[in-house]
Amino acid sequence: MDSNPVKDKMKRGEATVGTWSTTGDPSVIEVLTHMTDLDWIVVDFEHNAIDVSTAVNCLRASQGSGVPMFARVPYGEKVWIKRILDIGFMGIVAPDVKNAEQAREIVQAAKYAPEGIRGIGSARGQIAYGPGFYQKANDMTLVVIMIEDPAAVDQIDEIMAVPGVDVCFVGPNDLAQNMGVPIGLDNKHPDHIAAVQKVVDAGKKHGVFTGAHTTGGEEAARRIKQGMQWFPMSSDAGMLKMGVEGQLADIKAGLAGELGDDGETGGTFY
Incomplete structure (x- = not known):
């Protein structure tokens, strides 16, 4: 892989949809x-029991798929960023960035000289991406800055x-908590909505991609229409839960005689 397909896709004006891995299971x-x-x-290192030796097996599991793997570091510290990128992740997600100086330090830690x-x-990195890795790594690496505090929203232009x-990504729950409004993804509080819109508008002005953590496909579609291009739907654990709950709902519907003649409500057993 000589370039980052997610970066390439967003540069073409297209949205990209991923998910969080909270299990870290290869x-x-x-x-x-x-x-x-x-x-x-x-792969989310910030809130989950995932270590680097486990994560490298996640990278091996994805090999050959053409799907880039990124990692949310516990915090924007250069040693963590270096270790994550050195084992082969194609980008980092840095949480709780409040100002331009923090963003600059994160970019510096993620890029080789002279950047x-x-x-x-x-x-x-050389094994996964070839002998020219050092020459192409800066262009390949995606740097995602998380906006989770009203101080960051106030300084979003800087x-x-x-x-x-590359991306300014809203963490809805932490942003809500730090704003003093009720938490929740797809947050409907008017102050939260205004803060998210301010990030989106700034992204359009500066040519920086934006995103937010979404509950699922319905919200993701709305966020695409809003102008966002980078966001996860739920998480691997969350989608597993939703899948199981959907199949159990089909069983209950079937027993209640609510299934159609073909025996389906829309859910499908794998």
Whole structure:
């Protein structure tokens, strides 16, 4: 892979849809990358019991699928960013960035000179992406900055002006909590809606892609119409839960005589 297909797709004006991996399970990653049409997967190190030695097997499970793997680091610290990128992830998601200086430090940590200060030493990067890895890594690497605080919304123009910031991604629950409004994805509080719209508008002005964590396909479609191009639907664990619940609902509907003549309500057993 000589370029980042997610970056390429967004540059063409298209939306990209992925999901969060909260399990960090290679078997789950293998299914999601080889058997679905998701554009990307983010392995979430921030809130889950996932370590680097497990994550490298997630990367191996995705190999050959053409689906880029990104990682949300626990915080925007250069050692974490270096380790994550060195094992082969094609981008990072940095949580709770409040200002342009933090965004600049994250970009610097994710890029080789002359654009940054990332150290040389990614043996697996060369294995996964070929001998020209160091020359193409800066262009391939996606840098996603999370907007989770009203301070970041207030400084969104300055954050988006930092060279190398590819995506500004809204974390709806943390943003709501820090704004002092009720939490919830697809948040309907007017102040939250206004804050998210401010991020989207700034992205259009600065040429920076935007996104938000979505509950599922219906919200994702609305976010695409709003102008967003990068967002996850739920998580691997969340979709597993929704799938099981859907099949159990089909069983109950069938027992209640609510299934059609073909025996289906829309759910399908794998």
